[in-house]
Amino acid sequence: MTHKLTLRKRSPGSEKIVQAGVFTNPAGAKLWSAITAESAAGVWRENGSFLAYPKPDGWRLQAHKIGGEVQLYTRGRKEWSGEFPEVVRLLSSRLPFDQAVLDLELMGFDGRGRHLDASRIRRAASYQCGILDALQLGDEKLTTCPARERLSMIQNRLAQSLRDEFSLAEYQQIESEDEWRSFYGACLARRTDGFDGAIVKLPDDPYFRTVLKVKPEEPIDAVVVGAYRGKKDERTLMSLLLAVPDRSRNIWVPIGRVNRNSADWDAIWKACEPYISSRRPDGLESPPEEPDVWIAPAVVVSAMIRWVSSSPIYSSGVKLEAVRECTIREDKAAAQATPFEKVLQLAGPGREESQLSLFDA
Numbered sequence: 001m002t003h004k005l006t007l008r009k010r011s012p013g014s015e016k017i018v019q020a021g022v023f024t025n026p027a028g029a030k031l032w033s034a035i036t037a038e039s040a041a042g043v044w045r046e047n048g049s050f051l052a053y054p055k056p057d058g059w060r061l062q063a064h065k066i067g068g069e070v071q072l073y074t075r076g077r078k079e080w081s082g083e084f085p086e087v088v089r090l091l092s093s094r095l096p097f098d099q100a101v102l103d104l105e106l107m108g109f110d111g112r113g114r115h116l117d118a119s120r121i122r123r124a125a126s127y128q129c130g131i132l133d134a135l136q137l138g139d140e141k142l143t144t145c146p147a148r149e150r151l152s153m154i155q156n157r158l159a160q161s162l163r164d165e166f167s168l169a170e171y172q173q174i175e176s177e178d179e180w181r182s183f184y185g186a187c188l189a190r191r192t193d194g195f196d197g198a199i200v201k202l203p204d205d206p207y208f209r210t211v212l213k214v215k216p217e218e219p220i221d222a223v224v225v226g227a228y229r230g231k232k233d234e235r236t237l238m239s240l241l242l243a244v245p246d247r248s249r250n251i252w253v254p255i256g257r258v259n260r261n262s263a264d265w266d267a268i269w270k271a272c273e274p275y276i277s278s279r280r281p282d283g284l285e286s287p288p289e290e291p292d293v294w295i296a297p298a299v300v301v302s303a304m305i306r307w308v309s310s311s312p313i314y315s316s317g318v319k320l321e322a323v324r325e326c327t328i329r330e331d332k333a334a335a336q337a338t339p340f341e342k343v344l345q346l347a348g349p350g351r352e353e354s355q356l357s358l359f360d361a
């Protein structure tokens with residue numbers, strides 16, 4: 001059975017209460033993997049008219065302002081205002097509201113102005129901060145407003161005061177398939193500038209409706225649960241065991257190993273050391289080979305993969321293949337790891353069909 005991609009068929013549910021100073025989980029996003037503008041065409045065919053903007057590749061931050069105080073939260077609920085004092089200073093002095101809650105994306109650049117991937121953002125020499133959306137401006141809560149109205153409010157109320165220091169996400173109303181192909185192709189061409197795809201929203205959707213994230217490739221976010229010593233040098237740890245959450249069964253599922261030379265090893269291992277354990281973590285399925293070192297599932301890494309294969313070796317039935325890069329994600333908590341259900345779909349036969357099923361209402 002082929003499942004259609006659609007943003008329109010959503011159960012209404014109840015909207016979350018937003019309060020300045022209290023973190024709230026941001027709107028969710030589903031992935032459409034599209035290497036070319038042609039392979040992204042189905043987004044238009046299934047949804048028709050929509051809003052889209054180039055997706056910045058950085059840290060998603062939720063900014064809260066109360067009076068002169070500003071808090072910056074990552075998706076993992078960590079408060080990072082101490083790490084980015086210039087962003088705090090600008091929001092505190094230039095944001096023309098005593099209370100506000102904003103969705104931001106912080107991108108980092110090195111001393112030569114080259115974009116840094118999200119795992120290296122804390123080493124950046126400079127930053128660019130973009131406003132993606134607004135949940136609250138002053139006393140007005142905006143989460144139930146249609147996306148087009150929230151965008152208009154941001155432009156009218158924030159553009160003048162923050163335009164020199166912050167950029168507004170480059171929203172565009174997409175009215176045809178050709179327009180969408182052209183827009184997505186332009187997004188792909190901006191990779192070196194720090195953009196890695198597009199975000200799609202329906203104009204009439206409230207804030208907490210799931211959006212589409214259209215990207216050429218998607219890293220799998222997993223937790224480190226173990227490490228293996230080398231066969232020739234037993235004193236040196238040479239690979240990491242990764243797992244993802246199976247939320248239907250409330251367990252961690254091992255999905256593969258990452259070699260030392262494919263990982264940002266020093267940073268990852270330093271983060272793992274406080275979580276070294278003498279036994280297998282609770283709720284972790286048995287891997288094919290027991291690690292030499294067990295690690296409690298707390299450290300999140302992003303593994304850039306070429307594909308996920310079916311595997312008779314792992315009890316999960318899937319295995320990461322051709323891992324090109326594995327980096328630490330300090331901005332994410334274990335709860336934000338990629339669900340096993342999504343990994344399973346990526347490994348299933350008929351990739352295009354299984355990909356579409358990710359977007360069922």
